Amino acid sequence: MSAAGPFTAAMVQLRTGLLPQPSLEQASALIREAVAAGADYVLTPEVSNMMQPNRAALFEQLAFQDDDLSLKAYRTLARDLNIHLHIGSLALKASPDRAANRSFLIDPQGAILASYDKIHMFDIDLENGESYRESANYQPGETAVISDLPWGRIGLTICYDVRFPALYRALADAGASFITVPAAFTKTTGEAHWHVLLRARAIENGCFIFAAAQGGRHDNGRDTFGHSLIVDPWGVVLAEGGTEPGFIITEIDPAKVTKARSAIPSLQHGRRFGLADPKTNPEHLHLVRGTV
Numbered sequence: 544m545s546a547a548g549p550f551t552a553a554m555v556q557l558r559t560g561l562l563p564q565p566s567l568e569q570a571s572a573l574i575r576e577a578v579a580a581g582a583d584y585v586l587t588p589e590v591s592n593m594m595q596p597n598r599a600a601l602f603e604q605l606a607f608q609d610d611d612l613s614l615k616a617y618r619t620l621a622r623d624l625n626i627h628l629h630i631g632s633l634a635l636k637a638s639p640d641r642a643a644n645r646s647f648l649i650d651p652q653g654a655i656l657a658s659y660d661k662i663h664m665f666d667i668d669l670e671n672g673e674s675y676r677e678s679a680n681y682q683p684g685e686t687a688v689i690s691d692l693p694w695g696r697i698g699l700t701i702c703y704d705v706r707f708p709a710l711y712r713a714l715a716d717a718g719a720s721f722i723t724v725p726a727a728f729t730k731t732t733g734e735a736h737w738h739v740l741l742r743a744r745a746i747e748n749g750c751f752i753f754a755a756a757q758g759g760r761h762d763n764g765r766d767t768f769g770h771s772l773i774v775d776p777w778g779v780v781l782a783e784g785g786t787e788p789g790f791i792i793t794e795i796d797p798a799k800v801t802k803a804r805s806a807i808p809s810l811q812h813g814r815r816f817g818l819a820d821p822k823t824n825p826e827h828l829h830l831v832r833g834t835v
């Protein structure tokens with residue numbers, strides 16, 4: 544897709560609680576504020592609807608995609624505000640005993656342009672005793688997803704995915720100018736790795752990185768890192784949040800993608816080493832085209 548733009552992107556930062564309804568109210572108010580400030584495209588964090596570690600309580604609240612009230616409300620909101628609204632992810636029911644961590648890109652008519660299920664599950668044990676088993680409740684996705692915005696192609700990822708650079712290279716090779724990383728990074732790993740990982744994905748692929756974050760002490764007792772970021776294709780941080788709920792906003796010039804990739808053609812040079820070309824591995828890249 545040829546470069547177009549510029550446009551204005553906003554990252555909404557949240558401190559999501561245990562229940563969907565208050566989360567929806569908090570997020571909707573911030574989305575409206577971001578649009579009042581000029582946003583054409585708004586991204587919210589991972590699990591914008593609830594952060595509930597207790598399995599029984601989680602499944603009590605989970606809905607299937609077709610019945611989910613948050614998704615319905617966000618589709619209406621996108622239409623009311625006439626924006627591209629990207630809900631970083633919602634916890635949804637995928638089957639009677641499994642959840643999905645699913646991202647939704649919604650167009651200004653309220654239609655779902657693309658959805659993506661988080662591929663990499665955060666099953667880790669930190670030295671300080673923090674331990675996470677995302678795969679205990681969630682089933683991982685199996686396909687990478689891209690879609691087309693009026694301003695260029697976008698690739699969808701979620702949180703822990705950021706540690707798997709091959710996914711980002713596949714999305715960039717498939718033409719993504721923007722890659723989204725909605726997150727609920729832990730405070731511990733965020734302090735150590737967040738900026739470096741996001742800037743590296745932007746630099747090595749010559750693309751914008753949009754990262755809307757959860758931040759602060761949540762009702763579930765967890766501390767998330769915050770620091771929502773917008774990084775340009777040269778690795779420059781254009782906007783950064785703190786730890787409080789709010790939003791960051793900046794103008795995005797898609798021409799910067801071409802400039803960065805002309806200066807340092809690492810996408811072209813990478814092919815010399817036989818990196819997987821997604822066009823020859825269609826099973827790994829599900830191409831979702833928008834209506835624009």
Ligand SMILES: O=C(O)CNC(=O)[C@H](CS)NC(=O)CCC(=O)C(=O)O
Nearest residue numbers: 594595665677702703727728729732
């Ligand atoms: O479980 C929930 O309530 C919401 N989901 C999350 O918080 C997810 C899975 S536990 N968090 C991450 O992927 C953090 C990754 C991270 O922090 C890193 O890669 O260092």
